[in-house]
Amino acid sequence: MAHRWKNDLSAADVTPQQMFLNRRQIMAGALGLGAFGAAGAAKAQDDLQPNTWEEITSYNNYYEFGTGKDDPAKNAHALDLTDWVIEVDGLVDNPGTYTVADLTSGLTEEERIYRFRCVEAWAMVIPWNGFELADILSAVGVQAGATHVAFETAVQPDNMPGVRRGVLDFPYREGLRLDEAMHPLTMMATGIYGEPMPKQNGAPIRLVVPWKYGFKSIKSIVRITLTDKQPYATWNAINAREYGFYSNVNPEVDHPRWSQATERLIGGGLFAARQDTLMFNGYDEVASLYDGMDLRANY
Ligand SMILES: Nc1nc2c(c(=O)[nH]1)N[C@H]1C(S)=C(S)[C@@H](COP(=O)(O)O)O[C@H]1N2
Ligand SMILES: [Mo]
Numbered sequence: 001m002a003h004r005w006k007n008d009l010s011a012a013d014v015t016p017q018q019m020f021l022n023r024r025q026i027m028a029g030a031l032g033l034g035a036f037g038a039a040g041a042a043k044a045q046d047d048l049q050p051n052t053w054e055e056i057t058s059y060n061n062y063y064e065f066g067t068g069k070d071d072p073a074k075n076a077h078a079l080d081l082t083d084w085v086i087e088v089d090g091l092v093d094n095p096g097t098y099t100v101a102d103l104t105s106g107l108t109e110e111e112r113i114y115r116f117r118c119v120e121a122w123a124m125v126i127p128w129n130g131f132e133l134a135d136i137l138s139a140v141g142v143q144a145g146a147t148h149v150a151f152e153t154a155v156q157p158d159n160m161p162g163v164r165r166g167v168l169d170f171p172y173r174e175g176l177r178l179d180e181a182m183h184p185l186t187m188m189a190t191g192i193y194g195e196p197m198p199k200q201n202g203a204p205i206r207l208v209v210p211w212k213y214g215f216k217s218i219k220s221i222v223r224i225t226l227t228d229k230q231p232y233a234t235w236n237a238i239n240a241r242e243y244g245f246y247s248n249v250n251p252e253v254d255h256p257r258w259s260q261a262t263e264r265l266i267g268g269g270l271f272a273a274r275q276d277t278l279m280f281n282g283y284d285e286v287a288s289l290y291d292g293m294d295l296r297a298n299y
Contacts, residue, residue, distance in 0.1 A: 050116055051124045055267045056192060059124075060200045062219055063168050064153065064160040071162075072200035078159035079199045079220065086205070090150075090225040093141025100190060100205050103136045111135060113187060114194075117210040118281065119217070123265045128208050130189035134182045142178070142226055149181040150174075150231035151207060152223035168234060174218040175231030175245070176209065179289055185210055188221075211280040213247045244299035248290070251277040253299050 062072035065079075086103065089095045104112075113132065116125045137149070153172040157163045163170050180186060189208045190197055197203040202219025209216045215235050225231070235243035242256050251261045262274040280286050290298070 049125065050127050051267045053193060056124060056126050057198045057200055059266060061214060062162075062200055062202070064155075064162045064170065064172065064220075065200070066162050067167055075161055076199035078156075079154075079203065080156055080159055081199075081204055084204050084222075086221060087223045088140050088225075089223070090227050091143040091146040092226050093143060095140070098140075103139065103188075104131060104190075106139055107131055107135055115187075115210075117208055118265075119214040123263050123275075124267070125265075127193055128187065128189040129191045129194055130187045130205070130208070132184055133186045133188050133207070134184065136188065136224075137181060137226075145228050146226040147178055148227050148229060148231050149176050149178060150223075150225040150227055151218045151221050152225075153218055154220045154222045169237070171222075172218060172234050173232050174207070174216055175233050176216070177230075177289075178226075180209070180286075183286060183289065185283060185286065211248060211283040211286050213243075213249060215243065216247050246290075246295075246298050248286075248295065248299070249277060249279065249281040250295055250299060251279060253296055 058073045059069045060072035060076075061069065062076060065072045065075035085097045085099055087097050111131055112129060114127065114129045116127055118125050133149075151174045153170075155163055155171045162168070176186070187208045188205055189202075190205050192198065192201060197206065202217075202221075205221050206219040207217045207221065216233075230245060233243075233245055236245050236247075249260070254260055260277055263277050264274050265272055
């Protein structure tokens, strides 16, 4: 059974990689995930190896930098990270403009989490580091009326060829229901392999929602809004038939143009075996969020 993350990292997990990861980071990660074990979310995983740094940073989707999988690696160097701030607004007690350091200043090292995930049909196993979205939502104080969280990516036309060409209705936007946002698996990632987040992967900070399709995991976030409405979500707005608001991985619901019953692991080579796609990408612990919902209608 291919679960996508593990809670017992060891040096053996990272030695095949070009990137050096020191013992302390591994230990910090193991501690963070220990807390997940207590919450009942720990999974054993025997066979999946993390993808290499090269794979993770050379095959990306980031339409602000072009629509090709290799465009982000070519173009994202132009992303300007200077004085990066995140505006937090809407139904919060402490709205304001925060740096990433402001948002994380209250977290202990143990609260920084470290895990593997894989993304949609081109599955990658990526050792993200970051923290729980719930930690910063709690810090800014979510008000009682809030039901959803909306996110926006930076728009830097001078630096983003895809924005200049208008390939999407920018800013790129995404949203989660509040209970999805508060789930401990939902993370704000600030790095990979213990290194700062590469620009093509969404520097300096991006969402990672491991049981949903990749496009929910919005990159280079500049705004987080607590709202009482289902937020605008870029792919859902452009093509609701193909991209539902929820976008939970559901092997039983085919994409209008292809089956989602199996997926191919990136890095496995051209003839790599496909593996069965698992409901919620194998993260059974989120199933209760959708109790009573028709997951065919709410795709
Ligand atoms: N701002 C922004 N975020 C984005 C995208 C994008 O085009 N723009 N693409 C999404 C899609 S479709 C995927 S599959 C993931 C890819 O993340 P990765 O390149 O780190 O694997 O980013 C998501 N976040
Ligand atoms: Mo995607």
